[in-house]
Amino acid sequence: MEKIGVGVIGAGWMGHVHSRSYARVPHHYPGVALRPVLAGVADPLEPLRADAADRYGFATSYAGWQDLVADPAVSVVSVATPPFLHAEIGEAVARAGKHLWIEKPVGLSLEETERVARAVTDNGVVARVGYNYRFVPAVVKARALIAHGTIGRVTHARFRMLTDYAAHPLGPLSWRYETERGGDGVIGDLLSHGLDLVRHLLGEVDRILADTAVLIPERPLATGTGGHYEIAEGGPVGTVQNPDYASCLLRTVTDVPVFVEGSRAGVGDQNNYGFEIRGTSGLLAWDFRRPGELVVSSGGTFANQPLTTMLAGPGDGDYGRFQPGAGISLGFDDLKVIECAGLLGEIAGGQPDDGATIGDGVAASRLMAALRDAAPPAWHHV
Numbered sequence: 001m002e003k004i005g006v007g008v009i010g011a012g013w014m015g016h017v018h019s020r021s022y023a024r025v026p027h028h029y030p031g032v033a034l035r036p037v038l039a040g041v042a043d044p045l046e047p048l049r050a051d052a053a054d055r056y057g058f059a060t061s062y063a064g065w066q067d068l069v070a071d072p073a074v075s076v077v078s079v080a081t082p083p084f085l086h087a088e089i090g091e092a093v094a095r096a097g098k099h100l101w102i103e104k105p106v107g108l109s110l111e112e113t114e115r116v117a118r119a120v121t122d123n124g125v126v127a128r129v130g131y132n133y134r135f136v137p138a139v140v141k142a143r144a145l146i147a148h149g150t151i152g153r154v155t156h157a158r159f160r161m162l163t164d165y166a167a168h169p170l171g172p173l174s175w176r177y178e179t180e181r182g183g184d185g186v187i188g189d190l191l192s193h194g195l196d197l198v199r200h201l202l203g204e205v206d207r208i209l210a211d212t213a214v215l216i217p218e219r220p221l222a223t224g225t226g227g228h229y230e231i232a233e234g235g236p237v238g239t240v241q242n243p244d245y246a247s248c249l250l251r252t253v254t255d256v257p258v259f260v261e262g263s264r265a266g267v268g269d270q271n272n273y274g275f276e277i278r279g280t281s282g283l284l285a286w287d288f289r290r291p292g293e294l295v296v297s298s299g300g301t302f303a304n305q306p307l308t309t310m311l312a313g314p315g316d317g318d319y320g321r322f323q324p325g326a327g328i329s330l331g332f333d334d335l336k337v338i339e340c341a342g343l344l345g346e347i348a349g350g351q352p353d354d355g356a357t358i359g360d361g362v363a364a365s366r367l368m369a370a371l372r373d374a375a376p377p378a379w380h381h382v
Helices: 013-028 046-056 065-070 083-095 110-123 137-148 186-202 332-347 358-374
Strands: 002-009 034-042 060-062 076-079 099-102 127-129 154-162 205-213 218-220 237-239 245-252 257-263 272-279 282-287 293-297 308-311
Touching (some): 002 065, 013 034, 046 060, 065 083, 076 083, 110 127, 127 358, 137 272, 186 205, 186 257, 186 358, 245 358
16 A cells, blocks of 8 residues: 655644544545555644644644645645635645645635636646535435435425524634635635535536625624634624625526525524425435434325435445444544545545535635625515
8 A cells, every 4th residue: 555645734623634534544445545644734833733743643743834835745735724825725735746635615716716726737636625515425315316316306405504603792703704814704614515515416506696694793802713612701892794694595507496594603503504405206304413314205195295214324425434334323524534535546546536626616616706796685675
């Protein structure tokens, strides 16, 4: 088994997820052609990079990401930084001739994302984007059932990405709430996942209507690291610059109406992600909090047609790499291991899987740009 040196830029939560994923790939994919070796980690905060190096055994740690990209021992790089750094680092990685695993959104704008995509294409490297919900075995099952016609012709659908990390009014005004560093807020952070799932399950989008809202307009100035759930008591406040909430009505190229909704400040919603897809003869529904279950209604009864809960199991995506039988749910970290294995497999010359390519990253960015342009809608008073 050939070894490949990997580097991780950003030693926060997502950097840890990427680091663990590289380490776990040989556990679940013993025949993988490339065995990842943790060559370097980079983060400007010394305690974070020292902790990551100690936990995972990185050979080297760097304060500057440029030094990691220049390290000849590194052949594939994970970009797990705040999103305002994604495009600059992603482009530099590709132009250095190194393979890229980059978290979403690839850039804060369509132009930034396209710049990274050009660098990937021009330099012939493999790139994957972190839209990991594609790999949930129940989602894989749903995609297969749609293709098989189990629910007939898809007629309409709803996708939701609702959570509460920004619901507390004393959550500090970190980079997440600034346009320059946090981009378009909930659109890039959460709704991007929903938009990718729409494309993955239902096909390309043709047109869009949208609306956005700032639910908590002022927050105390940040004093900590900018983590999701920090609280800041007292002191001066600043203005939130990007939306907490966004929704849009899409029409696919096959004229299916789709409602997509995202909120980072939904009191009572903890990672309430999922979808309901309805067809001429059935329904599919999935909830991330019950990841191994897919609710299915199908047949010819139509009215009063019952629902069945199907359990994902071996044969649904890469489920069998992790568990021997249905009813044992895979977690978020497992999805990133699957994503990582697909990246390494393609680098080794294997056939691409259903993971998000840089082209998918551009398509998602184009949808996000269209959403921004479409909001606010032309309201009609009644």
